Amino acid sequence: MKSLLLQDIQHFFLDVAGVTRFTGLFFRNLFKGRFEFREFINQCYRAGYQSLLLITVTAIILGLVLTIQIHPILLDLGADILLPNIVFISVVTELGPVIIALLFAGKVGSGIGAELSSMRVTDQIDAMEVSATNPIKFLVVTRVLATTLTLPLLVIYGNLMAYLGSYAGLSAYGNISFQLFYNRAFDRFYFSDLLPATIKTVFFGFFIGIICCYMGYYSDKGTEGVGRSANAAVVASSLVIFLLDLITVQITDLIR
Amino acid sequence: MKTFEGKKVIDGVSFSLFEGENLVLLGKSGTGKSVIMKCIVRLMEPDSGSIEVFGKDIGHCRDHELAEIRSRIGYLFQEGALYDSMSIKENLLFPARRNNGLRKLPEKKLYELAEKNLTSVGLEDAMDKMPSELSGGMKKRAGLARSLMLSPELIIYDEPTTGLDPFTSVAINNLIMQIRALYNTSAIIITHDIKCAEVTGDRLLVLNNGKIIAEGSFAEVKEMNNEEVQLFFNQ
Numbered sequence: 279m280k281s282l283l284l285q286d287i288q289h290f291f292l293d294v295a296g297v298t299r300f301t302g303l304f305f306r307n308l309f310k311g312r313f314e315f316r317e318f319i320n321q322c323y324r325a326g327y328q329s330l331l332l333i334t335v336t337a338i339i340l341g342l343v344l345t346i347q348i349h350p351i352l353l354d355l356g357a358d359i360l361l362p363n364i365v366f367i368s369v370v371t372e373l374g375p376v377i378i379a380l381l382f383a384g385k386v387g388s389g390i391g392a393e394l395s396s397m398r399v400t401d402q403i404d405a406m407e408v409s410a411t412n413p414i415k416f417l418v419v420t421r422v423l424a425t426t427l428t429l430p431l432l433v434i435y436g437n438l439m440a441y442l443g444s445y446a447g448l449s450a451y452g453n454i455s456f457q458l459f460y461n462r463a464f465d466r467f468y469f470s471d472l473l474p475a476t477i478k479t480v481f482f483g484f485f486i487g488i489i490c491c492y493m494g495y496y497s498d499k500g501t502e503g504v505g506r507s508a509n510a511a512v513v514a515s516s517l518v519i520f521l522l523d524l525i526t527v528q529i530t531d532l533i534r
Numbered sequence: 535m536k537t538f539e540g541k542k543v544i545d546g547v548s549f550s551l552f553e554g555e556n557l558v559l560l561g562k563s564g565t566g567k568s569v570i571m572k573c574i575v576r577l578m579e580p581d582s583g584s585i586e587v588f589g590k591d592i593g594h595c596r597d598h599e600l601a602e603i604r605s606r607i608g609y610l611f612q613e614g615a616l617y618d619s620m621s622i623k624e625n626l627l628f629p630a631r632r633n634n635g636l637r638k639l640p641e642k643k644l645y646e647l648a649e650k651n652l653t654s655v656g657l658e659d660a661m662d663k664m665p666s667e668l669s670g671g672m673k674k675r676a677g678l679a680r681s682l683m684l685s686p687e688l689i690i691y692d693e694p695t696t697g698l699d700p701f702t703s704v705a706i707n708n709l710i711m712q713i714r715a716l717y718n719t720s721a722i723i724i725t726h727d728i729k730c731a732e733v734t735g736d737r738l739l740v741l742n743n744g745k746i747i748a749e750g751s752f753a754e755v756k757e758m759n760n761e762e763v764q765l766f767f768n769q
Binding site: 312393396397400401402404405406407408409410411 | 572575577601602604605607609611612613615616617618619628629632633677680681684
């Protein structure tokens, strides 16, 4: 039992070192040689556009459920006019970025991990390297840039959908005009609330891309290796999302 | 020499390949044949020793020198290693579009080159198919067509007939000889298939436990008074 735990701890630190080295490899190859623009656009389409439906449904439900949960509590306190503002700030600063990033890690991250792992076990990555193509440039740089770019955009879009979901939820309790809802939502909402939330999604996207590419690129052989890589990609990137969120909140608090 | 987890996979292997020659590396599974090939193209690095490819020490090449050497080598992986997400046409155009010499050609010329290479391997109708639509033998032929796109001087065949039925194996063996005649290539063929070794090899190297235990033409090796060597011929 003790040796299993020690083994797990050893693997953890090896993975941390591996991801750090892999990140260095990413940056070294980022500006090397021709940029694979077509593949980058393809990855943006797969990571971004193909996630829209999932994000739309989830975000609307998020806004709706949050409104339905909070409304009776605020009503009791006589503070129900604050509901649009509370929901909006909660979603934009925290719930939106984290939940959408977790969904993104699950959908896109696991796909990247499984795809690269499958390419590794079928020698496709070796074939690329032997034909004098840089596989890091083609496979990793494009995917990491795509996740870094598309996640913040998906979060902004998701926040908007959550906002609409909240409005739909509040409308069920009585007539409230969209104009009034909009004014109340943005009351006491400052740019300094939006900026850290947006910046952290860039880091979320970057680390989801790097970690999932790493897990897939250095996967073990066999079908078991593919499954393990996809799973490890999601678990590791989900943990990192929470860690980064904790760090960002501390920094934001210090700046305030 | 190359070691994995304390076990010597290659131990004191030394050989040369002559221009225009088909050299067969014969050995049972796990004798280090694929490891040798991966060291030649620097997908792996040996623990000791040196490898010279086209007159250059591949272990100490700079990136651009390594890329230049690799562009002169075609590598047919065991399962073909076709890129799943691309059609056969895109698979063939992929290395060509990234090669410094070929990418300057108009797309039409590259397409014609891809068509020519697919025709030479008997897959003229497979241009728009996806790898998942091809049989095992067809995947190997498509992989071979892709490896021909950069007009290699050396082709490495990694177990070209493994997993194929006898009829397709014969077709692949014949194809290897046709490719040499058409494209004037040298080749290293890794196999444990005696028939493949007999048809395709000008010279055989027999590997066992990471060492070369026999060398010569097929007829010479077959007549050798060596128990380990005779195990292959008595299958």
